[in-house]
Amino acid sequence: MIDKFKAKFVEESLDNVNDLEEALFALENDMQSKDLIERIFRAMHSLKGGGAMFGFNHLSDFTHHLENIFDKVRNGKIKVTPDLISLTFSAVDEIKYLLEKGDLTARDDLDEYNLMMGEIQNFLQGGGTGNQENSSVSGDDASAANSEEKTYLISFIPGEDLLQNGTNPLFLLDDLHALGKGHSIVYTHKIPSFDNIEPENNYCLWQIILSTAESVNEIKDVFIFVEDECDLSIEEVGKGGFEMNPAVEKLIENARNSNTLIKVSDLKVLLNKNETEGKKTEQEQENTETEQGRKKSQLKDHKISSIRVASSKIDELVNLVSELVTIQAQLSVYAEKKGDNDILELAENVQKLSRQLRDNAFEISLIPMQTELMRFQRLVRDLSKELGKEIEFVIEGGDIELDKNIIEHLTDPLLHILRNSVDHGIEKPDERVAVGKSPKGNIYFKAYHAGASVLIEVTDDGRGIDVDSIRAKAVSKGMIEENEELSHKEILNLIFQSGFSTRDTVSGVSGRGVGMDVVRKKISEIRGEVTVDSVVGQGTTVTLRLPLTLSIIDGLLVKIGENQYVVPISSIEKIFALDKRQLKDSFNRVVIIDNEQLPYVDMREIFKEEIKETETHQMVLVRHEDRRLGLVVDEVLGEHQAVVKPLGRYLTSHEVVSGASILGDGSISLVIDTNRILQLTSSGKFRGKTKTSTE
Template sequence: MSQFDKLFIEEANEQLEIAEQALLNYETNAAPALIEEAFRALHTFKGAAYIFSLKELGDFAHHIESILDGVRQGSLSSIDEIIGKLLVYLDHLKRLMSDPEINNENERLKHDKISAEINILSKEIANEVKNFEQKNCNSTIQEIEDDCCTFYLSIIPKIKLSESSNHPIFNIIEEITELGSSQNNPHFITEENEEAQIIQHWDIYVACPQSAEDLEDLFMFIDSDVDLGINKIADSNLFEKEEFEPFLESIKGFSPAEKINELNAFGNSIQHTEIEVTEEINTPDPVINPNLKSSSIRVNTNKIDQLMNLVSELVTDQASLSLFAEKYHIPELENLVENMDRHIIQLRDITFDMTLVPIESMMGRLRRLVRDSSKALGKEVEFIVDGGNTELDKIFIDSLTDPLMHILRNSIDHGIECPEVRKEAGKPEKGTIRFEAYYSGANVHIDISDDGKGLDTEVIWEKAVQKGIVDKNRNLSTKEMMELIFEPGFSTAKNITDVSGRGVGMDVVRKNITELKGEIELNSEKGKGTKITIKVPLTLSIIDGLLVKIAEEFFVIPIQVVKKCYEVPYGKLLHNFNDILILDDRQIPFINLREELALNGNPPPEYTIAITVLNRNKEVAITADEIIGEYQAVLKPIGQHYKDQDFISGATILGDGTVALVLDTNKLVELKSKLPLNS
């Protein structure tokens, strides 16, 4: 009984997510298409639940569907309230996904209560719909029929099936035949050629608003048991045509392939004669190839990780091979290596691309959060998302969600003021939170800005001094003061509300983001608003770097921070009391890596290379003996044993097998320059 396929849970969660998104969007933009979307998602969910004998889940989804149906007809008065309720119901279903059979007693109680409630609501709505329908019966029917398509489904079971076998396919077929009828279209024909109780073949004709893919989805859990052919015959409801049913009768004895031909001919003739106007706009593929599967597939993330690892290895191997080819000068080999090099780069790019996920995929939770917490606090907030299709490594998506949620919560709770206060301050009553994601070089930036009250540096300062985070005699710039909110143990909220201040502070947010090799930046103006910018690299696995050598050791500096390289006599670095170099007529502080990292493998060269790097808009020069060249570094962790050496972000293996360390110049500068705040 309880063999819940992981696939089911995954699929179900996805459908619930789609439904939730659609409803949230519907709140801001009441487009019927969104309700359709939610309806379809729930329908798929319902089908899947029934297949796995999760009747209660299925029934519950069915009620939600009926309510959605009411919303779709546009006949209900208090839409907002109903959407709110629906979201609660969806949450309930989501929660049940971890206990689909509802074995937990508390869940059971909750479920019973909520079921009773939804039952009543769906009945009320059904009544309301009925009344409404009677009033403008004609118009609604017309609307629905407009987007009906007629399908021919040919289903050949691969296993022996008899009517009494209780196989899920019977439920599915029943469901499909109901698709039409639920749209006031009970003209379906199901043929079942039975031979000794064993079903050989189903021919199903159905007119419904679903797409071929939706129909196919219904079979997703049993697609290994049947050969399925779904053919769209026409973009209209052929059952409305008088000649359709006699026509079906006439082709009864044909083979499936012949039937498809005949049906298409029939469908086309109807279309040509009747709806010539629509032809140009959406000419459908006359035959949807029965072998055509949807264009994307589900892949376990572990497999992608493995693939990415292998590709990384391949990049390293390629570097060794290039080195080898260079050494021996065999023209054939060199050609081969060059070709391989090109292919590996392509392969790398494609694989890399596969690990990227659009930011939009986490927006669902964020939108919901904004909606719920602004309602809970009685604030009006408009949440504007820009650049949702910006793609990030999937690891980031997972680990960024929590920090982002925290920032948004803070914005709503501490940033955006109550409507009355806003009105007094001459701002629109509705606050705005803007979420923008965009590419910037090898980084992705995420800006979250609000037009709330901004940060009050005085309050922050007082608080920080009081909590002993900062010494009261220190002189800090405004920016530094604001950044005090990232210090551990800091929280300006006077009283802990339900929305923010759940024990996670901004220090955790910063820690999470630094762990991703990212940065967080804060800009705020009192009374005008706050803007938080998060910068994270596109990927953690492969970076372009500058390979340098210092005293027999190799180091990689990420190329994105490198600005310019200079040649400087080594003597200039010595006896330099304030560690400043004059480069291009500017004073630039420098870090002598030889000294800093205690590298004394060989005597320093006469001339050293000063590489200027940009860190948080501050330019710093770091020195190296020699620049070897550009290098594509496959980043590997150096292990927890070196967790205290955080100025090294990882290691990479060079073509000849030596390990080079990758420097995190930000951390390096921090290490050198950071004064403890309370000293």
């Protein structure tokens, strides 16, 4: 059971770390923001408390010292500086490592941990840049602070499920007593009989009489992570410190014996020795009770808007839905064979429900890209500082959602693209000024929906890609002939060829083009596409087109020879019926339809199927960007909801197939990769060296 809670703590702590990093990025641009400082402090406070509770002792100790810095920051004793931001970013890296490893044992890990702790201690003791101002308090100031001491009655009534969320109320009481001098009273009247006790439930409630010079907000901060799980009231009952006297002792004793909460008015009378001071009128008492009742009502009506679910459970749900879609297809085939109207109606209803269930399951499996954007921001920040460049990283569309499996495969290619932009795209400040640009470069990350796809554009305003240099390098490597004519776009696409690089020396980071073949390969593995566009002196844009999900696609079922294949509907523009003479009279694999020349490939040749002479043929026109291509097939069978399965090892090398699907009759249908066919046809690989047309 404790391992389960530990795993939940780590998961929630990583969310806190992401929030902490996000707040740090914002604080770097607005170093005076009290809200951001408070947000950072709260994240650290949460990490410290949870770490101690679940045995992450190094984590708890580390965040405690880091929290002390930001406690001084929010109290105006330390200024936020670039040095402090950098130190905190380094500390965040250590926190991530501590969450992964738990308490450290390896000597190298401990040395790194102690080094970071030393840097934090130095900063606290005045070793940081732009450090303490007014950090010491004079004797007169101390007297003034003591003169502002007040006494409060705090009523803390937690819900029964408080312990189940990993909160220990005794720790909260310790934090309260650390603020000043106090006395706690525990009430036990809610504890049921032994037979009815649930060990995981909390049945106690507390009142605390606390004297402190701290503000009410400081007291509230102790309960900041349980404020929705308890009834809490903090009432001032007296000026100055709290001293126990016989009358107060008797009040506390009566409260304990009767299990009745102390009234604010009663305690005020005893502490101020003036019954009229602070005494509530009946109307005030009624208002207080009404407000407490309202809070309890809100607590009771609180609805859980979201839940945290293990990703493995979501994967299992999607797999089960995929299998249901396959079974539903088999049911439809069976119903058509039987010709029974009742069965046909049932099959149609099951089809509607399975489609709704499919859509709902996939919505659950989608996660916002924002979860990974922090890594990209951190990469740009750290790399720009390392290379001595000024770069602003602008994100648009971070709330766009994608299948989590796609995001997992997408992270490395995007990191590589951004690394290229920082290293080779953006110039150094003096170079930018020399060509009339702002010394600060810009990298724009934009994600948006485009039909059934998501487009991601990474744009920099750097030096761009020199196509003459690309062409010269390609000729020297024997990739193209010296006199071969290529368009601007075709030359740029050469950077995706294996082993191509415009740099003669190896960079410690990476050069534009280094590994871009790997980027295209990884994007292709998730049925995506990558393109590049660039203007010398103005910048470069790398565009990724991605499917929303990998598991199920809407496809067109076609027959080629004796086998059936699936063509993704998202890539289809039109379907034509061709007379056999049109193909026979075609020149260089181009047919004329509606006074327009359209290139085509015969899919029967690609899949080595027997070509049967028929009066008419079907041509499926597919499109990507400005390229169009006709796929000649024997017959178009209709729409098909394809559950895409990975290919076995015997088919992984097939160039134009991206997966397989099980049909309703139990047979296997291969999924055609139309984008790959377009690429291979453009390069002249298929017979006839067909060149695609442009509009």
